[in-house]
Amino acid sequence: MKRIKVSNNVIRRMPRYLRKLDDLSAAGVERISSGELGRQMGLTPSQIRQDFSCFGEFGQQGYGYNVVALRGEIAKILGMDRSYSAVLVGVGNIGRALMENFCFEQYGFTLKGAFDINPELIGQEVHGVTVHNFSELEPVLSQLQPDVAVLCVPKSMANSIANEVAKAGVPAIWNFTNIELQFEEEAPIIENIHFSDSLLTLGYYLAESMDEAAARAARSNHA
Amino acid sequence: MKRIKVSNNVIRRMPRYLRKLDDLSAAGVERISSGELGRQMGLTPSQIRQDFSCFGEFGQQGYGYNVVALRGEIAKILGMDRSYSAVLVGVGNIGRALMENFCFEQYGFTLKGAFDINPELIGQEVHGVTVHNFSELEPVLSQLQPDVAVLCVPKSMANSIANEVAKAGVPAIWNFTNIELQFEEEAPIIENIHFSDSLLTLGYYLAESMDEAAARAARSNHA
Numbered sequence: 001m002k003r004i005k006v007s008n009n010v011i012r013r014m015p016r017y018l019r020k021l022d023d024l025s026a027a028g029v030e031r032i033s034s035g036e037l038g039r040q041m042g043l044t045p046s047q048i049r050q051d052f053s054c055f056g057e058f059g060q061q062g063y064g065y066n067v068v069a070l071r072g073e074i075a076k077i078l079g080m081d082r083s084y085s086a087v088l089v090g091v092g093n094i095g096r097a098l099m100e101n102f103c104f105e106q107y108g109f110t111l112k113g114a115f116d117i118n119p120e121l122i123g124q125e126v127h128g129v130t131v132h133n134f135s136e137l138e139p140v141l142s143q144l145q146p147d148v149a150v151l152c153v154p155k156s157m158a159n160s161i162a163n164e165v166a167k168a169g170v171p172a173i174w175n176f177t178n179i180e181l182q183f184e185e186e187a188p189i190i191e192n193i194h195f196s197d198s199l200l201t202l203g204y205y206l207a208e209s210m211d212e213a214a215a216r217a218a219r220s221n222h223a
Numbered sequence: 224m225k226r227i228k229v230s231n232n233v234i235r236r237m238p239r240y241l242r243k244l245d246d247l248s249a250a251g252v253e254r255i256s257s258g259e260l261g262r263q264m265g266l267t268p269s270q271i272r273q274d275f276s277c278f279g280e281f282g283q284q285g286y287g288y289n290v291v292a293l294r295g296e297i298a299k300i301l302g303m304d305r306s307y308s309a310v311l312v313g314v315g316n317i318g319r320a321l322m323e324n325f326c327f328e329q330y331g332f333t334l335k336g337a338f339d340i341n342p343e344l345i346g347q348e349v350h351g352v353t354v355h356n357f358s359e360l361e362p363v364l365s366q367l368q369p370d371v372a373v374l375c376v377p378k379s380m381a382n383s384i385a386n387e388v389a390k391a392g393v394p395a396i397w398n399f400t401n402i403e404l405q406f407e408e409e410a411p412i413i414e415n416i417h418f419s420d421s422l423l424t425l426g427y428y429l430a431e432s433m434d435e436a437a438a439r440a441a442r443s444n445h446a
Contacts, residue, residue, distance in 0.1 A: 094317070205234075
């Protein structure tokens, strides 16, 4: 695959395209123009063409995109064909929610094991995945060689466990701990799920809409 | 507050600044230059100054930013002083994880109620919040008048429930259902938590680093 440095914003739109193409495919749509795709996604057609041009030429002038073919290209760009393996560290509420409800396989990942310190969980299976004793982290990681560790431990332990995981050679961490991880040695690839950032962004837009409504009300009172 | 249209990218950096300033404050740092703040956050000083200039003038030439004062300004920008109220719809794993572990209060939100269809949950309290029968959605929403509905229901019901919530006048939805909600009437403010988008982005960066390592190995074999 063509590998040029692509901006983070473009990369983050790829999963959105994937979802949209899955929806279109499910609705029986076979091809779509960049104009129509843009309209449905709130993007300009030229932005869409530019995004895809980072990875090759997927459309045909005057014909548009073949939905299934474009979906396949994007899946490849995202590495969904690479059979990544993952482990989950911390089987609390959020860890368990992911193990029971999140379809890792659908996105090209297989969950190969989990870790916790709770004696009631150790040795059990959650949704078909064995929970190991956290004290076995290092030997089990060196046996499983996962591509990703899903980090769901309490904040207070997050950084030290992330460092253990990185030292064990795991190349990427999916971080649910809501802290910015700091590494003593070379940092792995980190992808953060920050619930609070998302809620605060929602708070911003709420504040904005309230202030705009108040301003409109003030103007109409003056009129 | 000054209200100009600010780009989504700038807004999404505000919660990151907030977290960084909280960390600095906890570490006893009283002031910080845009240069140092940028170094710690992977941003350029001019980007930082530009971001804040969207909302006013918070720094002082040659002095830098007062950490506590800047934190207060950003909290206000994000509406954290507005005492938002929220309800949660769908007390499954993820809903329960949020109710038990996510500190809504810390971000200016109070969880006033929850809804589920499970008879074992209805009438119970989860972390001090009453679970109402989903059939009571409309009257309870009209009584509580929440600013936000946290949507944690299964995918198959997500869209119809989101529309019910919107029709009941809830101005914003925090969407954990992993689908793009579609509204029959005016759409509320939507903030999506897309776990899959995040994991797929991680998959992209993993693929990139694998391809780069393979390319390096190929080059050194040729040398």
